[in-house]
Amino acid sequence: MFPLSRTLDRYDTSFDHDGLIANAGLIVIATLMSRLGLEALANQWVRTGSHAPGRKLCTLIAAMCTGATHIDHTNLLRAGATQSVLPFRVMAPSTIGSFLRTFTFGFVRQLDAVAARLLANAWAAGAGPGDNDMVIDLDSTICEVHGHAKQGASYGYTKCLGYHPLLATRAGTGEVLFSRMRKDPPDPAGESTGSSTNSPAS
Numbered sequence: 001m002f003p004l005s006r007t008l009d010r011y012d013t014s015f016d017h018d019g020l021i022a023n024a025g026l027i028v029i030a031t032l033m034s035r036l037g038l039e040a041l042a043n044q045w046v047r048t049g050s051h052a053p054g055r056k057l058c059t060l061i062a063a064m065c066t067g068a069t070h071i072d073h074t075n076l077l078r079a080g081a082t083q084s085v086l087p088f089r090v091m092a093p094s095t096i097g098s099f100l101r102t103f104t105f106g107f108v109r110q111l112d113a114v115a116a117r118l119l120a121n122a123w124a125a126g127a128g129p130g131d132n133d134m135v136i137d138l139d140s141t142i143c144e145v146h147g148h149a150k151q152g153a154s155y156g157y158t159k160c161l162g163y164h165p166l167l168a169t170r171a172g173t174g175e176v177l178f179s180r181m182r183k184d185p186p187d188p189a190g191e192s193t194g195s196s197t198n199s200p201a202s
Helices: 026-036 038-045 053-065 071-078 093-101 105-127
Strands: 134-140 161-163 166-170 176-180 193-197
Touching (some): 026 053, 038 105
Antiparallel strands (some): 134 193
């Protein structure tokens, strides 16, 4: 990677091996994180007692974007020159594990606050529908879990233990705009609705 300027969105990439495979798409993810202020928002709103939670959340998100499914997979971001294209310090898997173990259900509300403001920043940057109306569907879903120590999980009408988040999706495309966790079980009657708006969800 060779920087052409001081901004993340101007990089020149060259490879010296025919079989080299890189997570080049991280440059786009890194640019979005930087432009939308993800790390700063997390540092402001997430209060887990952990130092600099923003870089830990950014490490998790970037790792998941590369296909990570386990904490150890965050090492993908520490391979080669990957760190040079990321706008945050990549954290070690052991640090990420300790960070995640501090979370309780109450911290989910803090992540909700981060997500809401991130969406507002994206909207302000031009990701919204502009002057056109947009229909947003509000739906409940059930994510089954196992184990009685799962904070926030409850039994609903399906008789399965799980989380019951509310999802705001864009009608017609299915894009998930926002989600909100809750403790109460879903009501099977009349939970799906729709609304037309040209403002970000809050």
